[in-house]
Each structure stands twice: as structure tokens, then as C-alpha cells.
Amino acid sequence: MRYHAVAEARALPGVRLVLTAGVPGPWGESAKAVLRHHRIGFAAVAQEAMGANAELAAWTGCRNAPQLVVDDLPALTGWHDILAWAERHGAGAPLLPAAPAARADALGLCALIAGPDGLGWTHRVSIMAGMGAHAAGSPLASVGRAYGCTQAAAAAAPTRVAAMLGVLDARLAGRAFLGGDTLGAADLYWAAFSNMLSPLPRDVNPMPEMLWRLYRPGSAEVDAALTPALLAHRDRVWRDHIGLPLDYPAA
Ligand SMILES: N[C@@H](CCC(=O)N[C@@H](CS)C(=O)NCC(=O)O)C(=O)O
Incomplete structure (x- = not known):
């Protein structure tokens, strides 16, 4: 995995996952684990821990991580939204029961x-x-x-x-x-x-x-x-x- 800069990531199509760079942030690690479980590839995007992340905020409206940005859809910034999206769009066994x-x-x-x-x-x-x-x-x-x-x-x-x-x-x-x-x-x-x-x-x-x-x-x-x-x-x-x-x- 390598981190893309925001400007580079903005120009990419598909699935981008904003992660706090260089650390195992627990929300980021769990988003990665969910996407990988569902075999969803992503381009990682660097967020700076505790930084203003002005370029990121200008793109998605949110300065922290994780964030899942798919094509030109609004960024998903909560663990539940990220999980639900992966459950709907990924492959493999579900991580949540249907009942x-x-x-x-x-x-x-x-x-x-x-x-x-x-x-x-x-x-x-x-x-x-x-x-x-x-x-x-x-x-x-x-x-x-x-x-x-x-x-x-x-x-x-x-x-x-x-x-x-x-x-x-x-x-x-x-x-x-x-x-x-x-x-x-x-x-x-x-x-x-x-x-x-x-x-x-x-x-x-x-x-x-x-x-x-x-x-x-x-x-x-x-x-x-x-x-x-x-x-x-x-x-x-x-x-x-x-x-x-x-x-x-x-x-
Ligand atoms: N809203 C997110 C959690 C966001 C969050 O708490 N992010 C922290 C993780 S430690 C973060 O980005 N910290 C570094 C920072 O604020 O720059 C979710 O529900 O998944």
C-alpha cells in the first residue's frame, strides 16, 4: 500500500480510502479490514494526524480519517456508512447478519x-x-x-x-x-x-x-x-x- 496525496487521489476514479498516514489508527485499520474482507481494492489517501488537512477538507468537507470516497459520490466518514457500503458492494461472506x-x-x-x-x-x-x-x-x-x-x-x-x-x-x-x-x-x-x-x-x-x-x-x-x-x-x-x-x- 502507498498513500496518494489528496490532489493525486482527487483525479482518480473508483474507491479511495483516506487514512491517517504512517499509523495504525483504529478506525482506519478497521475500515481497511472491512474493505479487504470484501475484496474491495482502494487507493489509500494520506491524512495528517491532528493537522488542518485543508486540501482534504476542501475536497470532502471533512478533515479527519477514515473517509471512503467512491467516484464523485459524497465521502462516507463514519464507520457504519463505510461498513454498510462495503457490505452492499463487496464480495465474500457478509460481516453483518441479515435478520x-x-x-x-x-x-x-x-x-x-x-x-x-x-x-x-x-x-x-x-x-x-x-x-x-x-x-x-x-x-x-x-x-x-x-x-x-x-x-x-x-x-x-x-x-x-x-x-x-x-x-x-x-x-x-x-x-x-x-x-x-x-x-x-x-x-x-x-x-x-x-x-x-x-x-x-x-x-x-x-x-x-x-x-x-x-x-x-x-x-x-x-x-x-x-x-x-x-x-x-x-x-x-x-x-x-x-x-x-x-x-x-x-x-
Ligand atoms: N467519524 C469516524 C471516526 C473519525 C475519527 O475519530 N478519526 C480519528 C481517528 S483516531 C482521526 O482521524 N484522528 C486524527 C485527526 O483527528 O487528525 C468514524 O466514525 O469512523
Whole structure:
């Protein structure tokens, strides 16, 4: 995979996936895993972490990542829209059940992991508070505001993250996958998002040094909630279903 610059990507037809360059951003990694599962090729487009990304925003109306841009259609900027598009247009086994009740349950799990105020969002509040993003004068204050990083949210985050991990752990009791017997979207999201709590080893996950300092449980409470079952599950999903090593060339 190589990243295209925005100007180059704008001129291309077909499927373009905007990704934060050079890092395994959990929303980006899960979008990649969903597209690859469905055998949908894409041109990767570089987004700069925490940057203004003015050219990107002028193209799609959105400065962060991931974003899926197909031909001249409006960019899809949410995990659910990206997943739904891939389910409709891709090949291979579905990642969501068709039956409405089972589908609602599966999407609830995905939202617990990837949605606003979910696992990734809430753990990011802890990470960003550790970088001072909740403080008014911080250079990260504007991104911190966008991502809900307040002192109160940071104080509550470890307990909320541990509780969400508890839900996922309970789902694995007696099941091969979070939703049952077959791989589903929530398994891909958990595998991708686990990396911000307990990163995969360096030989398959060559993250920049800064991320090794930021991507960790951050508290004894979260560490204890990262059960052996959850970590074994994500190891298996990466190894058998997504594929290793992680693929995010240096920016
Ligand atoms: N709206 C997206 C998530 C967007 C998001 O939170 N992006 C973050 C991922 S860490 C990002 O781009 N961070 C870097 C930045 O803001 O520059 C979704 O629902 O999939």
C-alpha cells in the first residue's frame, strides 16, 4: 500500500480510502479490514494526524480519517456508512447478519467499540488528556474539543473502558466470535481497536515511537479488563482473518 496525496487521489476514479498516514489508527485499520474482507481494492489517501488537512477538507468537507470516497459520490466518514457500503458492494461472506434482530445486536457491538462514546472514543479521551488536550491553552485543544476530551470525561474514562471490555469479554464465553460462530464486523473492530490498548508486537506492528508511549491500557483498571480471552481472540482475528503484518507505510 502507498498513500496518494489528496490532489493525486482527487483525479482518480473508483474507491479511495483516506487514512491517517504512517499509523495504525483504529478506525482506519478497521475500515481497511472491512474493505479487504470484501475484496474491495482502494487507493489509500494520506491524512495528517491532528493537522488542518485543508486540501482534504476542501475536497470532502471533512478533515479527519477514515473517509471512503467512491467516484464523485459524497465521502462516507463514519464507520457504519463505510461498513454498510462495503457490505452492499463487496464480495465474500457478509460481516453483518441479515435478520433484523441479530443485525441490531451486531451493530450494537460495533457501536460499542467504534462509535461515539464507545471503547475507542473513550480510551482516546484518556490518551488525549495525557497529552494535555483538555487544557484550554493546549495546541491540541481544538481536536480535544472535537473528540470530547474534558477533565470530567477523562476522569470517567478508565471505568467506562473497563466496563465495555467486560461486555466484550462476556460475549466470548462459549463463542468463537463476538457474535457467534462466524466472523463478524465486531470481531474486526475489536482486533483493530485492541491495538490502542495493548499493541501487537513490533515485528508485525512497527508503530512510531510516540504511539508506543500513547497506546497502552493507561490504568490498572483497564489493564485488568484486558482478559486473556479478549487478547487471544484479537490475535486470532489478526492472524487468521485480517492478515499480518499491519500495513501502514511510514508517512
Ligand atoms: N467519524 C469516524 C471516526 C473519525 C475519527 O475519530 N478519526 C480519528 C481517528 S483516531 C482521526 O482521524 N484522528 C486524527 C485527526 O483527528 O487528525 C468514524 O466514525 O469512523
